Amino acid sequence: MAKELKGRAIHLKSRPQGEPTAANFELVETAVPEPAEGQILVCNLFMSVDPYMRGRMNDVKSYVPPFQVGQPLDGGVVGQVVHSKALGYEEGDFVTGMGGWREYHVAPANQYMKVDPGVGSLSAYLGVLGMPGMTAYVGLLDLGKPQAGETVFVSGAAGAVGGLVGQIAKLKGCRVVGSAGSAEKVKHLREELGFDDAFNYKDGPVAQTLERTCPGGIDVYFDNVGGEHLEASIGKMNNYGRIVLCGAISQYNATAPAPGPRNLMLAVGRRLTLQGFIISDERHMERRPDFLRDVGGWLREKKVKEVETVVEGLDKAPEAFIGLLRGHNTGKMVVKLASPV
Amino acid sequence: MAKELKGRAIHLKSRPQGEPTAANFELVETAVPEPAEGQILVCNLFMSVDPYMRGRMNDVKSYVPPFQVGQPLDGGVVGQVVHSKALGYEEGDFVTGMGGWREYHVAPANQYMKVDPGVGSLSAYLGVLGMPGMTAYVGLLDLGKPQAGETVFVSGAAGAVGGLVGQIAKLKGCRVVGSAGSAEKVKHLREELGFDDAFNYKDGPVAQTLERTCPGGIDVYFDNVGGEHLEASIGKMNNYGRIVLCGAISQYNATAPAPGPRNLMLAVGRRLTLQGFIISDERHMERRPDFLRDVGGWLREKKVKEVETVVEGLDKAPEAFIGLLRGHNTGKMVVKLASPV
Helix, strand or coil, X not given: CCCCEEEEEEEECCCCCCCCCHHHEEEEEEEECCCCCCEEEEEEEEEECCCHHHHHCCCCCCCCCCCCCCCECCCEEEEEEEEECCCCCCCCCEEEEXXXXXXXEEEEHHHXXXXXXXXXXXXXXXXXXXXXXXXXXXXXXXXXXXXXXXXXXXXXXXXXXXXXXXXXXXXXXXXXXXXXXXXXXXXXXXXXXXXXXXXXXXXXXXXXXXXXXCCCCEEEEEECXXXXXXXXXXXXXXXXXXXXXXXXXXXXXXXXXXXXXXXXXXXXXXXXEEEECCCCCHXXXXXXXXXHHHXXXXXXXXXXXCCEEXXXXXXXXXXXXXXXHCCCCCEEEEEEXXXXX | CCCCEEEEEEEECCCCCCCCCHHHEEEEEEEECXXXXXEEEXXXXXXXXXXXXXXXXXXXXXXXXXXXXXXXXXXXXXXXXXXXXXXXXXXXXXXXXXXXXXXXXXXXXXXXXXXCCCCCCHHHHHCCXXXXXXXXXXXXXXXXXXXXXXXXXXXXXXXXXXXXXXXXXXXXXXXXXXXXXXXXXXXXXXXXXXXCEEEEHHHCCHHHHHHHHCCCCEEEEEECCCHHHHHHHHXXXXXXXXXXXXXXXXXXXXXXXXXXXXXXXXXXXXXXXXXXXXXXXXXXXXXXXXXXXXXXHHHHCXXXXXXXXXXXXXXXXXXXXXXXXXXXXXXXXXXXXXXXX
């Protein structure tokens, strides 16, 4: 560490209005400090781009503070320890934590978790074994509470969360239907992920398609997209149905409020529960060991598939993020920054 | 019972389009049969008109079957046994059950419950001690789960359900805010029912009024009206807030779907739960003893007030029902049909 280390990072240059463009991002090179006592220097191998980051680009108070203009963006990463001044962390260890959108990051070691490279791929810790996986696991099982024989419908089903929701629901004995935005994704859901049925929501009104694909109604709707999907699903929910409100990717770039579901009051007569959640909440952390045991086990037994779309190079991260919001990914969208040593 | 008994009943003459009118109802006199083995003949003393009945006037499948044109309407009553052929039921007993919108009713005794005339007034069994009371109790406590110090907002607060929701929430140590549709009702909520604050929703946008009346946000919103109230409340909910979807009286006469809440997706970041329920569900029946003990106790100790608007005479029942949907009642709207003997 004699020579000064330099590293590149993506800064938020300006706040997007509507859909983000390349002009909202800036690639900046800065000196990487040496780790202080208790800190580690991490070389980032894979960084995550996630839909929730769009919300942080607005200057709006939410469950995470907004990104600051002129500062690096942030997000999940898997990296390798280059230099450690923390007990229990060695050079070469694989870790996951925040500190993405840059090549190197220095932070207190206790902000990272060590990961076992033997369970799945390293990047799986950003996907099925990471935040999206935990979101699918807790959202479906703890909030959706699917019972064998029930029908589970998931939107954004070819995404990182949706794909695992569907696979877990199948393992729990449910009939699983998914929606996605292209014929290729629909094929992927049916042929690769084992969905019972799947459809391209661009082919026609979702409400009509649900009549055909969910003839017995929906017991659990896992909502990743909001908008038309949510209204159509409410209309097909069975009594005592559960709607897991996970995200609303159809609305993240919206510059004006989208219409709400006109049929929400069906929730009274049908005794529906709609529940929003944020996976990073303390209350969900106790489920992490169960999640790693179950999903890790399913991965090893090939009962669950890891699916990802990999973009190479930090300079391509803005493009990856913009593409994610346009649905260019199948499975988890990750950016590969470096190879492990 | 030698002479044939005749009784009048209100039939549904035609299905209302939009707001019901007197022309949708017909007063008919028919012979009252003698009770068979296991049955009782009940003289109805008070009958209930309730908002949910509007839904039953449409030819739509819901959690209760629709009323039939040319047939008597139905609903909750408190009556007195005139003639019993059922073990355990004596002439003069007070009972409550279905069989309203008529002067006399003959039915199996096990469809009635005997009521104790010493707890509150007889008509209270249609209000605070009846279905609306149970709705308030279960909806607020089991679904809303209010904690001392939290803010509870209830719409339709001067109605049969809303008024008790507010009073129970006060007893649980909450700050209670209510909305209603007239200055007199607002005064009633503040001065008679002990609400911390109350407002006339006709005075201005609900969202603006909630800024003023719920400066610390809302933890539990008990929704009786839907529409603008629901959207405004979602906008003021605190993290982990609960929205109890009890009814949507603002929409019962609607002939086209009303706009849904445009901000429903705030439910994700704020981790909101919205839950619809129907009090007549088997799953809520186990709470009936707790309800009668608690609310009965509070009534006797004068901690809860019985509030009702009484209309006299079966021929006035349609008018009472139409008035209910227009908000002409304070507290429970009941129709007095006869005096006890």
